[in-house]
Structure formats: C-alpha cells, structure tokens
Amino acid sequence: MSASAQVSTSSALMPTYARADLAFECGEGCYLFTADGRRYLDFASGIAVNGLGHSHPHLVATLKEQAGKLWHCSNLYRIPGQERLARRLADASFADKVFFSNSGAEAIECGLKLARKYQDDFGDKKRFRVICTEGAFHGRTLATIAAGGQEKHLKGFDPIVDGFDRVAYGNLNELRAAITPETGAILVEPVQGEGGMRAASDDYLKGLRTIADEFGLVLFFDEVQCGMGRTGKLFAHEWAGVKPDIVATAKALGGGFPVGACLANDKVAAAFGPGNHGSTFGGNPLAMAVGNAVLDVMLEEGFFARVERMSDLLRSRLAALARRHPKLFGELRGRGLMIGIKCEVPNTEVMNRLRDRNVLVVTAGDNVLRLLPPLVVTEAEIAEAMDALDAVAAGWT
Numbered sequence: 001m002s003a004s005a006q007v008s009t010s011s012a013l014m015p016t017y018a019r020a021d022l023a024f025e026c027g028e029g030c031y032l033f034t035a036d037g038r039r040y041l042d043f044a045s046g047i048a049v050n051g052l053g054h055s056h057p058h059l060v061a062t063l064k065e066q067a068g069k070l071w072h073c074s075n076l077y078r079i080p081g082q083e084r085l086a087r088r089l090a091d092a093s094f095a096d097k098v099f100f101s102n103s104g105a106e107a108i109e110c111g112l113k114l115a116r117k118y119q120d121d122f123g124d125k126k127r128f129r130v131i132c133t134e135g136a137f138h139g140r141t142l143a144t145i146a147a148g149g150q151e152k153h154l155k156g157f158d159p160i161v162d163g164f165d166r167v168a169y170g171n172l173n174e175l176r177a178a179i180t181p182e183t184g185a186i187l188v189e190p191v192q193g194e195g196g197m198r199a200a201s202d203d204y205l206k207g208l209r210t211i212a213d214e215f216g217l218v219l220f221f222d223e224v225q226c227g228m229g230r231t232g233k234l235f236a237h238e239w240a241g242v243k244p245d246i247v248a249t250a251k252a253l254g255g256g257f258p259v260g261a262c263l264a265n266d267k268v269a270a271a272f273g274p275g276n277h278g279s280t281f282g283g284n285p286l287a288m289a290v291g292n293a294v295l296d297v298m299l300e301e302g303f304f305a306r307v308e309r310m311s312d313l314l315r316s317r318l319a320a321l322a323r324r325h326p327k328l329f330g331e332l333r334g335r336g337l338m339i340g341i342k343c344e345v346p347n348t349e350v351m352n353r354l355r356d357r358n359v360l361v362v363t364a365g366d367n368v369l370r371l372l373p374p375l376v377v378t379e380a381e382i383a384e385a386m387d388a389l390d391a392v393a394a395g396w397t
C-alpha cells in the first residue's frame with residue numbers, strides 16, 4: 001500500500017464523519033480504484049459532485065494547463081475566467097449576475113445575505129425572515145443549519161441563528177399562512193437531497209413564484225445538489241418554467257474542484273455593491289478554469305438529453321426491481337439522475353451490502369437509498385449496478 005493510501009486508525013482527524021474503512025487512490029469515469037487495485041462502481045459521485053465522472057480528460061487537461069499559469073489572484077483585480085464563467089452561467093439561466101464561493105453553504109450564505117440586503121435597500125427593513133421547508137438541507141454553517149432546521153444538525157449549537165421559519169415541503173397553503181410582515185424570502189430545494197430525495201411538483205414551484213410576487217418576497221432556490229445537469233436540465237427549476245430571484249449551486253459545478261455560485265437576477269443583485277460581500281478564494285482562477293471546462297461539456301448539444309435517457313433507463317429498471325421485491329423497496333423519488341428509492345429495510349444496510357459488491361451509493365433521510373451516478377453513466381454501468389442490486393435483493397434474509 002502506498003503511503004498516501006494508508007488510513008491510520010489512530011486518526012488525527014476530528015471525528016465528524018462515521019467513515020467506511022475504504023480509501024481510493026484514483027478514479028476513471030464511473031469507477032474508483034483502491035491502492036490494492038479493487039474497483040468500485042461509483043453511483044454516489046462524491047454526493048453529486050463528480051457529474052462528469054472521475055478524471056474527465058477535458059477537466060484534467062484544463063486544470064493542468066491553468067496550474068502552470070496562475071493559481072490564485074485576489075478579487076481586488078479582474079479575474080477573466082470568473083467573468084467568462086459568470087457570463088456563461090447567466091446566458092444559460094434566469095440569472096444576470098453571479099458571485100463565486102468555495103462551497104454550497106457559502107453560496108447559500110451569499111443568497112441569504114443578498115435577500116436581506118435587497119429587502120433592506122428596496123423592500124422593507126423589517127423583512128429579514130426566510131421561510132424554509134421541512135426536510136431541508138442547506139449546509140453546515142451556523143446560518144445554514146438554522147435554515148435547514150434539522151434537529152440532529154442543530155443540537156448542541158445554541159443559540160440558533162434567528163430568522164428562519166418552517167413549513168411543510170410542497171404545501172402552498174401552509175406557506176402562505178406563515179407569511180408575516182417580517183418575511184422577506186422563501187428558500188426551497190426544487191428537489192430535496194439529504195431530506196429524502198423528494199422532487200417538488202411543477203405546480204408547487206410555480207405557486208412559490210406567484211406567492212413571492214404577491215407579497216414582495218425573494219424567491220431563492222437551493223440547487224447545490226439538484227443543479228448543474230443532475231435532473232437533465234442545467235437547473236432543476238427549469239422543468240417548471242419558473243424564474244427564481246436567487247439560485248445557489250455548487251456540487252457538480254467544479255466536477256470535483258471546490259467551487260460554488262450564487263446566481264441572481266438584476267433586480268435583487270442590485271442590492272450588492274463593493275464591500276457588501278467577499279471571499280478570498282471565491283472565484284479563484286483554478287476553480288474558474290475547471291468550472292468553464294465543466295460547462296464546455298454540459299452545454300454541448302445532446303448532453304442533457306442523454307442524462308434524461310439514462311435516467312429513464314435506470315428508473316424503469318429500479319421500478320421493476322421494487323415490484324419484484326416489495327418487502328425491500330417502495331416508491332421511486334427524485335428527478336433525472338437524482339434518484340431515491342424508499343427502503344422497507346434499513347437503507348444503511350442496503351448501502352453496505354452494495355458496497356460489499358463494489359457498488360457505491362449514499363443514503364438520504366426518510367430511509368431512502370440515494371443513487372447519484374455520474375451524469376456520463378453508460379447503459380453497461382447501469383446494468384452492472386442493477387446486477388448488484390438484484391444480487392443484494394435476492395440474497396436478503
């Protein structure tokens with residue numbers, strides 16, 4: 001075993017993760033390899049990060065080229081790669097302006113600050129509260145755990161950041177009833193990830209826009225997980241034909257290089273001026289080079305249509321599996337290649353047994369098994385994952 005692959009049991013890492021005793025040395029496409037040569041089919045994609053799989057040649061070449069030129073440059077100067085990526089994201093979406101961060105939580109933080117500043121400048125100073133939903137996940141900073149509202153994430157971290165109210169996901173009446181003179185924004189995941197892979201209906205997303213307009217609220221979508229092609233469109237809300245005011249995205253934006261983005265329309269973005277927000281590393285030349293390379297691939301003709309085809313194939317196979325094994329599996333959830341399958345047995349046990357068969361998946365809330373294959377997954381790889389699922393199901397006792 002090479003030194004870099006050694007995982008010490010007396011770890012100096014803070015024990016914030018219950019890690020599997022498994023380390024990877026390299027990856028290619030939809031596969032990961034351990035130092036001793038074991039191969040795993042990756043249907044987790046680093047939790048929806050490796051959208052283009054591992055070691056995508058265009059991404060590798062782009063990062064290598066940029067590494068030889070310039071790694072870091074302060075945002076006190078113009079960063080051409082940033083201007084280009086912002087322009088391309090805006091041209092491909094509802095947005096007019098973009099702020100780059102290093103993570104999803106930071107992209108959400110940027111959006112939360114922007115929503116407050118917008119109300120402060122152009123709306124009503126009192127309107128600092130944000131309506132969020134049950135089962136939400138928005139990150140692990142103090143403000144984003146408050147926005148997510150999950151007891152398991154909040155416990156021990158009092159006082160909870162103020163300004164977040166909670167309603168049932170998918171329920172417009174409850175949301176409307178929760179609006180007060182202090183409400184300034186609505187923050188919703190078009191497809192909930194961690195919370196259980198629930199996809200919002202198009203009518204729900206449209207209803208959110210209508211309500212936001214009626215009450216002068218900022219409509220803010222968290223597309224950190226469901227954005228960047230995961231559902232078969234660049235952003236999941238596009239399926240509903242709705243235009244939000246703010247969108248945060250991250251995970252697959254850098255294909256594995258840490259980068260996030262907060263997108264906004266001109267109306268809301270007008271609230272930010274010099275000094276209102278910042279980040280040392282945000283929009284760093286390395287991240288921007290890779291982000292642009294990701295868009296080169298995703299915006300190619302036929303990329304999203306292919307995601308949809310692979311999604312249809314995988315979903316129909318999973319539905320058939322669930323019909324054959326109703327004691328193990330229930331409903332299918334999610335959208336595109338963001339797939340949840342409700343388990344009737346413990347989801348972690350299914351995940352572990354798949355891992356024993358060299359297939360990686362993740363779990364989600366509500367006892368859901370989460371399948372997030374790279375968007376470049378092939379029919380043969382889907383068949384391989386299904387073989388493993390079939391074997392796990394057949395051998396269940």
Ligand SMILES: *Cc1c(COP(=O)(O)O)cnc(C)c1O
Binds near residue numbers: 108
């Ligand atoms: C992962 C995730 C986040 C947080 O992103 P980090 O990069 O881990 O900070 C926020 N929202 C959603 C929906 C996510 O899936």
